Amino acid sequence: MTNSLTMDTPAERRRLDEMHQGLVGEPLDRPDGPLKVSGRATYAHEWKLEDTAYGVLVRATIAKGKAAIANRAEIEAMDGVLTVLTDDRFLRNPAQGTAGEAPVQSGLDVEYFGQPVALVVAESFEQARHAAQAVMFDGEAEADLPFDPEAVDPEEQEDETVDQGDLDAAMREAAHRIDVVYRTAGHAAAAMEPHCSIASWDGDALTLRGSYQMLKYNVAELADALGIDEDKVRILSPFVGGGFGSKLGISPEAVSAAIATEAIGRPVVVNMARQQVFDAILRRSETRQHVRLAADEDGRLTGIGHEALVSNAPGEEFAEPVTQSTHFLYAGESRKLGLSLARVHRTPAGSVRAPGEAVGMPVLECAMDELAEAIGIDPVDLRKRNIPERHPEEDIPFSSRKYAEALDEGARRFGWNKRNRHPGELVEGEWLIGHGMAGASRVNMLNEAEARVTLLADGQATVETDMTDIGTGTYGILSQVAGEMLGLPIDKIETKLGDSSFPKGPGSGGSWGASSSGSSVFLACEDIRKAICERLDCEETDLTLKDGTATAGNRSLPLVDLLDGDDLVGEGKIEPGKTGEECAQATYGAYFCEVAVNRYTGETRVRRMTGVFGAGRILNRKTATSQCLGGITWGIGMALTEELVHDPRDGHIVNRDLAEYHVPVNLDVPQIDIVLLDERDDAASPIQAKGIGELGLCGAAGAVANAIYNATGIRVRNFPITIDKLIGELPGS
Structure with missing residues (x-):
């Protein structure tokens, strides 16, 4: 039975403040730290599978058009080359890594320079890379394509528009006013670890060892791209060498590796070179931002305007939400906020760390600085x-x-x-x-999250969720919550992450990971505490757990004795509710x-x-x-x-x-x-x-x-x- 909670009312009880182990909030070291510094943490490229072949992606050299390999026979005849793959299932760009958004597939139909369009598979990485670099294409790019966001007619994003009061009048009547245009450059996530996937089939079941942030969504995305059932896909991503949004969704290397291993009957590893990551992984859009501030003599805002132009590739839904915090950070009765999207043939844009505020807040705060001086x-x-x-x-x-x-x-x-x-x-x-x-x-x-916690008969505990740790400290945080709730020292807790067969976590994105997954672990531990209370015949609020000992009233008993050879399993699930609205x-x-x-x-x-x-x-x-x-x-x-x-x-x-x-x-x-x-x-x-x-x-x-x-x-x-x-x-x- 899962202990579920929907956040419909504030959690005013603050149960963590009533615990006694003293772990939550403390500056504890990461339990995964020793594994990382000693080289024992297994990252995506470090899984050792027998008879692995190597794939290298080939990028398009035109901005739009149909890519056709001109020298396929020559490439296939090169030393060590096993196959040259093109497939309609190849990705034009990664998925965004959130529910309901599937990766875009286009095969050889090119929408931007650098788009992955083929995969060369060989016995060694060096052979695959050499052959991939020798691939030549027929055809020419379409002419007169839009590349400059400020030179095209943009689309207004209606759901991002606010027009309240009369900003023009507020600006005319203001004692002090600022009317400025700022620009921010585009950004790359530039995570330390490049993208990598190792795919292997066992019958009709696919296992992907990769570097991904949101396994719950990634399983669905990969299954959708390959046309298979989700229950036939397992993703392992226990350690991620940085993400910053670049690994939110399934990327070209994962889909191509899965297709290749199916084609040759062997595991295939596809690793992106740094240049390929820049070419084919979602960028942060550049912005042009028009900010208007109207204030009275005392410096109180009477109007605020923040209108932004961003870009993306044709057909993409994402638009950098530049004004996300401007909606609520400062007062001002008259308000005009808007977002426009220009369609250009550049690498598709998507979520890079703190989408929206990362580029919107600095501009708003510079404009506020200008107003303060005025x-x-x-x-x-x-x-x-x-x-x-x-x-x-x-x-x-x-x-x-x-x-x-x-x-x-x-x-x-x-x-x-x-x-x-x-x-x-x-x-x-x-x-x-x-x-x-x-x-x-x-x-x-807050995002939906599930976790399973097992209090073992020997007095230790395990935490399981497919939540990932991209360097943010998830292994430590979830261990602290479990240890606090169950009254166990931190070295008695083992947290297992990054396996899609575990209960579904929210993934690492949107800064919701710790609060969401932490809450699911909290609820799972509440489940276990209730089971302990049944054995002690006490109310849960009267139970004290500390240092492996359970105390209720005048009775105190080591957990090992209380468990008497049994494991106790708790499952927790948190869902957003009315408090978010x-x-x-x-x-x-x-x-x-x-x-x-x-x-x-x-x-x-x-x-x-x-x-x-x-x-x-x-x-x-x-x-x-x-x-x-x-x-x-x-x-x-x-x-x-x-x-x-x-x-x-x-x-x-x-x-x-x-x-x-x-x-x-x-x-x-x-x-x-x-x-x-x-x-x-x-x-x-x-x-x-x-x-x-x-x-x-x-x-x-x-x-x-x-x-x-x-x-x-x-x-x-x-x-x-x-x-x-x-x-x-x-x-x-």
Whole structure:
């Protein structure tokens, strides 16, 4: 019997606060850490199967048209080559990794340069790669294709449009107004581990060992692509070397590996080279954002406008939800928010970490900085006086919200009162010093999740769910929740993840993993606690479990004795409910940044940053801090270096490796001060936790940009802020 809960009412009891083991919230090490540093964690390419063949994908060299291999016989005759495969089931682009969205299949019909259209399979990787590089195509690309999003007529996304009050009138009548256009570059997920899948058939059953974030959906996507039943597909993904959205959905290497192993009767491994990952895995769209802010004499917003242009390939449904937090973060009676989608023949766009807020929040926060300067008030004060009491569009209350507290604590920790107050005035030798801040916000979501927990007769416990750990700390967090609820030390808990035969978890995406899977484990453990109470003849609320001992009233008994040779199995299931509709749920934070900009060269160095975040109950302080550190690091990259560059002639990505797509490295990132606020959000989940993985990114680039302006007096409205955008206006140039 599964212990199920639908979140229709707030979980005001806060049961985790009543437990006694002292695990939840503690900064415990990851149990998978020793496996990773010793090389014993098995990643996708490291499974050793007998008689494995190697496949290498072949990419299209046209932007649109029909690809036809011109020298198939020659390729098939090369040393070691087993087959050259083309198939209508090959993917044009990955699935998005969410319910109801299937991968797009097109075989040899090409929609973008670099699309995988064939697979060469050989005895060795080197032979397959050599043959794949020798493939030649017939045919020409269609002419006059759209590649530039700003040069085509876009489609308005009706479900993203808000037109409330009269923004034009608010702008005319405002005491202070901002009307600006910002642009952000496209981004690649650039996870450390490239995509890889190893497929093998056992009769009519397929096993895929791969690197994926959302196995519940991935099984359905793969089955759909191959035309087989879902119960014939098993995916193993116990360790994932980073995802950031790139591994949400089934990708071309998985489908091609499955087709190839069926064709040759042997296991086949298909690993994407770094360049192929850039070519064929969903990118984050570039954006053009028009922001209008109208304020009265006191700096209170009377109107807010945020309209964005994004792009995607023809036929794709996804549109980067740029205004996602603008809907609720600040007040303003007159509001106009909109999203337009341009169809271009570039690599398809999709979810990259913190879709929407990652690019929308920095722009909104830069515009707020511009407004604060126009009014002549502290940027922190401007934000605080515009925090709405209720959702300004839906007129519903907010759940727990720590935005004002994050702003105040961040200002105190950073020493905001000692900041440089006038752009360009603080100089240290050849360096211009500046300070900037920005707010952080990310929508919070709960997703359906299931888990099974077994309390073994020997006093240990196992946790099983197909939830994945993409470096976020899931192994540790779920072990902590189980240990807390069952009164067991952390070394008595074994968490098993990444096997689609386990109960269905929500997957790693949308920052919902910890709260959703953690809640399902919590409910499964409640099931076990009730079974223990039946043996002790007590009420569950009277039961204390700690250090492997059960206590109720005046009776205390080791769990091993109480179990008497039996295992107790609990199953838990959480589903979203009315609390997600009746109140606005989000996570909040604030960033404070100091930069030094060289007055002669334009080089920018981030010298220190402080980030303060409120994300409900923190389940593991160490892993949560690590997530925020990673998010801020990505924000530094967005502010200063990260930019996908497309060739205007055929739309292909020019900088498709880590030598040319510049992510921050050690010397780019200073020591970062992270503060996690104490918070419980009863409406978010039965364990009062919310998502934190993406929050650390949402607005971080804005703080860096505002600090650069404060240092130089140069307002750059085009991310990333590279040297060429500064050097012509610097005082030393």
